[in-house]
Amino acid sequence: MLVELWKPNLFCWRFLRRGSSAFAIRDHPPTADCKLAFGRYSGLSFGEVLRSQPGYCAWVVNNTSTEPKYQRFQVYIRQAFSDCDATSAMKDISSTSLLERPLRDNGHGFSCSEVVHLALEAANVQKAGCIPDELLIRELTFVSLEMMSEFECHYLSMMASSFAIINPQDPNLWNELAAVIVFHMRSFSAKQLAIIAWSFANAGYHEPELFQAVADASLAQMSSFSPREMVTLVVNFAIAGQDDGRLFDAVSTAAVVSIKSFSPSDLINTVRSFAKVSRADADLFESVAKSSMASIDAFTPKQLSIIASSFASVRTENIDLFAAIAHETQRKITLFSPQGMAVTVWAFARLAIHESMLFESIAAESIIKIKGFTSQGLANTAWAFASVRIEHDQLLATISTQAQTNITSFNPIDLFQIAWSFAKLGRHDRQLFEQLVPVVLATICTLSCQHTANIAWAFAAVGRNDVGLFRALALHAIATIQDFHLQELAQLAWAFVEADLLRESAIVRLTDTIIARARANDWVHLALERGPQRPHTIESKCAAIVCALVPGTSLNRYHQLGFEMDMVFEGVNGQCIDFEIDELYHRSPRQRAVDARRDAFLQQLGVRILRFDPFDVAGRERTDLQQAITDKLRMAGVVAHFSFTRRRSVT
Template sequence: MKLVAASARQCASLRPVFPVEFWRLPLLRAFSTQIDHHRVGFGRYCDLTYAQVLERHPSYCDWISGQTPTSPDFHRLRARKERCNNPGVANYPGFAYKPLLDRLSTSGQEVCQTALPAPKLLGSRPSSKTNLGQNIAIKQPVHDLGAFDLVVLVTQAAKVRKRGERVASRESSSNLEEELTTTCAQRMEEFNSDQLSILAWAFSTMRSKNLPMWRKLSVAVSRSICRFNTGQLANLAVSLAKAGKDDRDVFAAVTAASVKHIQDFSEKDLANTAWAFAAVGRNDHELFEAIAKAAVLRIAEFIPQGLANIVWAFATLGMIDEELFKAVASAACPMIGDFNAQNLSNSVWAFAKLGLDEHVFFEAVAAASLTTIGEFNEQNLANTVWAFAKLGVHHAQLFDSVAAAALPRLRNFKAQELASIVWAFAKVGRIDGEFFDVFATVASPQICNFKPPELSITSWAFATEQNLSNTIWAFAKIGRNDPELFEAVASSVLDRIGEFTRHGLCNVAWAFVEADLASGAAEELLDAIAAHARVMNWTGLSPGHGPQRRGTIEARCAALVLRLVPGASRLCTLIFIHRRSNSSSSKGSMPKLQS
């Protein structure tokens, strides 16, 4: 082995030179179409070319084939030997193609039930601690490299970018990436399906913004899509989704090819393909029906991450397949202990998003969450309790654990996460004074970052936090109404009142009526809500129907009522909005929530 390592280091003909640990190299070399004129560079016949060694010393080649070293020199010779024995067959045994995927994530969750950030993908690869940037040495201009060597260099550059390293032999990594991207765009027609799939992964990893390159890649892919295997199809879809390239023609081609060969997809390919289409918001019913049927048949082969990813994809697109979700719930329960925090939260979020209450599954998730609550991040905590509250499942121990885990970290929560978690606690009637006090302190300074739905459900939650009986009367008061938070909410709503829906303003108005705060900001907000409701014709009254003229009997009676009944003016504001709402018809009843 020392001889092999030394010879590899001395090999000057290999362009570019890569570290021995580069695990993709033997895979890619299997698909090389270059002429075998390079010197072997190692061992007994180091001065001969690959073609000469294969022709003159077959016994030596047979011996090489029986060895299992990690040196890329050995792999190249073995690859050429197999190619000679199997002409025209690139993907020979020992070099089975595996999609070059790494764990990804994109963000984009709205409040409560809108799409969660994309979960991590299946198919991560082991990584070495070697600084790859220090090992990229280019012996000739990039544009002179063969198609295969160019793909290898692009892949290596992508790994360097992913690790945040720099290329030692260039002024900067960005210069090399730009040169590689431009060269590949000019020579896109030279690459085969394997190389196109790998290039899509590499350029998405490098976050390339070169539009001409992406257009040419899309054209090349569309032309050769029939030659892609299932792993390459899944890898291609994921790479395009990761790069944010929602190319209609390419995804349509991927759909057609995938549906045709759906039975050949592995469970990982099924989950990753669904993930990719959901990430770009492409709800192709034919494809997802095929994925659901194939997944049900292979449900026992799925690992926890695959189960979580596939239900996340269906829920994100709002596509209900009860047979698939029941199969996932049944398969998940026996292995629930292997689910990590993100798998647990994404799974229950998906079921709750579609309104599918699998009681046994939720109990299993709750039990598993109790033992791993310390591993939950802020988003996992908020989404888990939101899912339970959405389906009306009040697991006391789980909510206690979430409160204990969230309290020290509330300052790290984003606006939508704060809104989701406080909504969940209020929805199930949890009395946790300390939690809501800390929440009020944390939320007040960043209330300007809350979106309208977040503001409305936050104010609703504070108005109902101690009201266990969910009283239907608007005058029923509770014991907690944090003035500082309500002042901040009032100020923010006033600035953006035009952005709120009728339901959202209804929730805000009801909350302020319940809180019964004697403040100028609260009065100003309620007056503004009433005025806005008239302008939008949400009350059934024309804008000209304002307060009664002074001196009329109605006006005098109204003045008397306002003096004798505390909060009557606020109740009138709420009634205005409720008159044409789908809320309960009883005066002062609690409005329906935006879940």
């Protein structure tokens, strides 16, 4: 029998080791039309010999020669056998599987150690970059399932680690393996528990019951874990998305005690795993920061970027650590990959750490390596510079060129992020925004609410008022309006008020839809945050007068839908009054139109608008400023109201 002649030894792997012709066979697999170049049937095709000479094929398969002429035919026979069924041309060759070998004392024809040994060898072959024999892997899986209850604990952990590499996608195998491992869970050592966590996480088997059992067993012997085993444990819990609070707390406590024995990679993997499950344990991160600073010069560029991004992901700022990272990054900047630079600059920007020399170093090196950036790397870099308000002209121009060159192949979402970043810096790159219009229109139906709002905001902020683009965004927003959160709705409202567009039906419908959505959710009040104060300006001078006339006036407040209001106080019947100081730029026709749209929008949300121009016709500050403001408020019925009533002010 063909398969019966195969031995449960390393022959099946030997012909795939490096140095053999395995790679040539893999790249040019044999077919039925290939001609045999040796032996009595030389000149016949592989297919003819396979159909007519099963005994000869069995001899070839069992031949241990490493000569390519044998190996190509061996590979073809195995592949043909693995693809065969009851009606194939292989029907003359027995399909007896490894499970039907003559039984040994244990009833399977294999010992547990043989199966584990073969699985480990197969995993080693695959890790070396070769392709193990698929048929034997399948047979190993069948045998393992049949023998599962016979494996001892040390074999089970080795089986799991091997199959995580050679057969991670067989649900039956992993379900059975999980059941047996859970049954024996209390018998595993700390090292074996770490291996089990790694195996199941990397096999994509993320069932909570299995990981809860691993956590319970690990907690019972936490003192037995070495630093590397602890790190392996939490890293793979994080990979599997298993945020077991008890386990992470225990590892955090143990790690703080033994932090001095952690290697740089252990330190990095620890905080990365905690960040992945959004855990920012203050004591742990502080200990990791101190220990990292002591050996920061030994960190590789990749490790520097990872530790920075891990702290930033959970918004944990450590000034001393980031100063050390900045210094070391500048020292090793030429060794950084494009991805490493993008991740590092993103981390500093996320924590609002304005290290100007670091940003300059990253900008200079990024320009040199710009072609190595992915679209996400470019987007993260642009976002970082925009977030800390550093407008590096040469870098931004290079990012724009690279984005335009790859406009059809880059991820559209990353392109939109670049546009948002440029708009944040007030940079209107006409060519870039022009090329983005068809990209937006082509992907409009796939845009999330956040992306819709960001795109509208970016184009409005730079004054790119493309009617077709805004019409498409309006229609898409109307269709998905129930999914918009407050911040997204506010950004969308600002964009369509700011954009200088004709009041066509789609735009009007969107405005009405936004207002209806805001009313339905009671988003019609003042937000908690305040805008920046502007001392020594005409606005601040007017504010002092208004505050004296109207007690309780609140300055630079935002409406929940994002519009800033210069001065706010409460009028008759509790109505919110917005007193706007119009500086000279408000006299331009475009700004007057924007002001009119803004005021009409806020009025529909119940806000009364009062506008005051503090300049005379020549553009000079009015000499009767206080009297003019008093008259304005009196005519609006505000001063009289506050003279006779002491209503609660808006705060």
